[in-house]
Amino acid sequence: GAVVSQHPSRVICKSGTSVKIECRSLDFQATTMFWYRQFPKQSLMLMATSNEGSKATYEQGVEKDKFLINHASLTLSTLTVTSAHPEDSSFYICSARWQGNYEQYFGPGTRLTVT
Amino acid sequence: AQSVTQLDSQVPVFEEAPVELRCNYSSSVSVYLFWYVQYPNQGLQLLLKYLSGSTLVESINGFEAEFNKSQTSFHLRKPSVHISDTAEYFCAVMSGGATNKLIFGTGTLLAVQP
Numbered sequence: 753g754a755v756v757s758q759h760p761s762r763v764i765c766k767s768g769t770s771v772k773i774e775c776r777s778l779d780f781q782a783t784t785m786f787w788y789r790q791f792p793k794q795s796l797m798l799m800a801t802s803n804e805g806s807k808a809t810y811e812q813g814v815e816k817d818k819f820l821i822n823h824a825s826l827t828l829s830t831l832t833v834t835s836a837h838p839e840d841s842s843f844y845i846c847s848a849r850w851q852g853n854y855e856q857y858f859g860p861g862t863r864l865t866v867t
Numbered sequence: 868a869q870s871v872t873q874l875d876s877q878v879p880v881f882e883e884a885p886v887e888l889r890c891n892y893s894s895s896v897s898v899y900l901f902w903y904v905q906y907p908n909q910g911l912q913l914l915l916k917y918l919s920g921s922t923l924v925e926s927i928n929g930f931e932a933e934f935n936k937s938q939t940s941f942h943l944r945k946p947s948v949h950i951s952d953t954a955e956y957f958c959a960v961m962s963g964g965a966t967n968k969l970i971f972g973t974g975t976l977l978a979v980q981p
Contacts (some may be wrong), residue, residue: 756910854967
């Protein structure tokens with residue numbers, strides 16, 4: 753149980769375009785979802801926390817107009833990278849949890865490459 | 868502010884040898900501690916966690932970690948490693964507050980050699 757999926761697993765886009773990444777909780781209602789970014793051979797950096805039906809809370813230094821997060825339902829959150837640039841290339845990982853549970857369940861990640 | 872330190876970026880070890888991956892944290896409040904494993908190009912899998920109770924926690928594949936409050940440590944150990952244990956291991960801390968944010972260490976690559 754507690755499975756989180758991400759789509760797509762890999763995406764290549766051209767500089768200046770936007771790309772959307774989906775994060776779904778398959779067998780539970782995710783009251784909170786988290787989005788992380790991981791650079792090669794580095795740790796995970798929390799980008800934002802989103803609660804269902806509310807605006808996302810972004811970490812310091814993360815541009816909320818560039819990384820649009822929507823958590824419209826209890827099973828789906830999306831991250832849209834707007835006007836992507838090569839420096840946005842990274843591994844993006846989401847996680848989800850339900851209310852009252854401390855544990856976060858992680859998706860398999862999405863590899864974004866901006867050319 | 869909370870932080871997690873994993874001093875070893877890479878730990879090479881021979882198969883069937885014991886291993887210890889070190890993790891130290893800093894926090895002014897009570898914490899929950901986690902170890903995650905990440906295989907190449909994959910997401911994170913929870914290996915084990917400490918929330919409360921017994922300070923020694925074990926995973927199903929032979930890993931164990933001990934919460935040491937006085938030393939603010941949560942080192943990961945395995946008495947005999949396998950080639951398949953080769954992966955990146957992340958220690959993480961979460962405060963008991965409302966945000967439930969995870970703070971990750973920089974990771975340790977466990978490289979098991981035949």
